[in-house]
Amino acid sequence: MYNTPQKLAAEFLGTFAFVFFSAGAVCADRFLQSNGGGVLGIALTAGLTIAIFSTALARVSGAHFNPAITIGLWITKRVNTMEAFGYGIAQVLGGILAAFFLKWILPRDEAWQPVLGGTLDLTRDFTRLPAIGLEALITFFLVFVYFATRPEDDFDSRARSGFAVGLIYTLGILVAGPFTGAALNPARAFGPALASTHWANQGVYWVGPLIGGLAGPIYDALYGKKPA
Numbered sequence: 001m002y003n004t005p006q007k008l009a010a011e012f013l014g015t016f017a018f019v020f021f022s023a024g025a026v027c028a029d030r031f032l033q034s035n036g037g038g039v040l041g042i043a044l045t046a047g048l049t050i051a052i053f054s055t056a057l058a059r060v061s062g063a064h065f066n067p068a069i070t071i072g073l074w075i076t077k078r079v080n081t082m083e084a085f086g087y088g089i090a091q092v093l094g095g096i097l098a099a100f101f102l103k104w105i106l107p108r109d110e111a112w113q114p115v116l117g118g119t120l121d122l123t124r125d126f127t128r129l130p131a132i133g134l135e136a137l138i139t140f141f142l143v144f145v146y147f148a149t150r151p152e153d154d155f156d157s158r159a160r161s162g163f164a165v166g167l168i169y170t171l172g173i174l175v176a177g178p179f180t181g182a183a184l185n186p187a188r189a190f191g192p193a194l195a196s197t198h199w200a201n202q203g204v205y206w207v208g209p210l211i212g213g214l215a216g217p218i219y220d221a222l223y224g225k226k227p228a
Helices: 004-031 038-061 067-075 081-105 108-118 128-148 155-180 186-196 204-212 215-223
Strands: none
Touching: 004 038, 004 081, 004 108, 004 186, 038 155, 067 081, 067 128, 067 186, 067 204, 067 215, 081 108, 081 186, 108 186, 128 155, 128 204, 128 215, 186 204
16 A cells, blocks of 8 residues: 555646646747647647556556546545545646746747747637536547546556557547647646646536546446446
């Protein structure tokens, strides 16, 4: 069994990696003038990051790396209130530090500033209500898959869960990326927004994903609670 500081460190590191690689991929794509793979490259980067770090750290903390997943687990009483609060803080701090690290190391004028360090925003003429709905639905599928493949005690199940959740991130970004930037995760949105002080439509990336976290209770209602 792992203690609370070890679990919080795992959530911090996993979320740091997710924001660093996913926002960094946006900056790299801009630096290469869209010859770096575009939305497909960004989606694969995010999905692979989640798959790899979920496989590495699921045995420690459960590999949430996302307040929406933590909310789903809290609502279904798989984690207690204090643990959920600690996980959320660790996730948000991981996203913030990753965003500021990108701001510090990347070429400012050629890579970071043109895309505000990977800060998410809505495409033109795509309004907030549809954006919330899109973020909520895709996050719903993400949380649903997390619950359906939730790591059990053996290593093979942890690997399968990380792979499945990473694929859902990839698919979600491919679909929602051109319209909302595809957060699916409030920590992914908040860190770059703070580093760039660009707060436009920030509420979309909290309301939508946290609504998506309700997939947890829906999964339990349909299929019953699996043992942790």
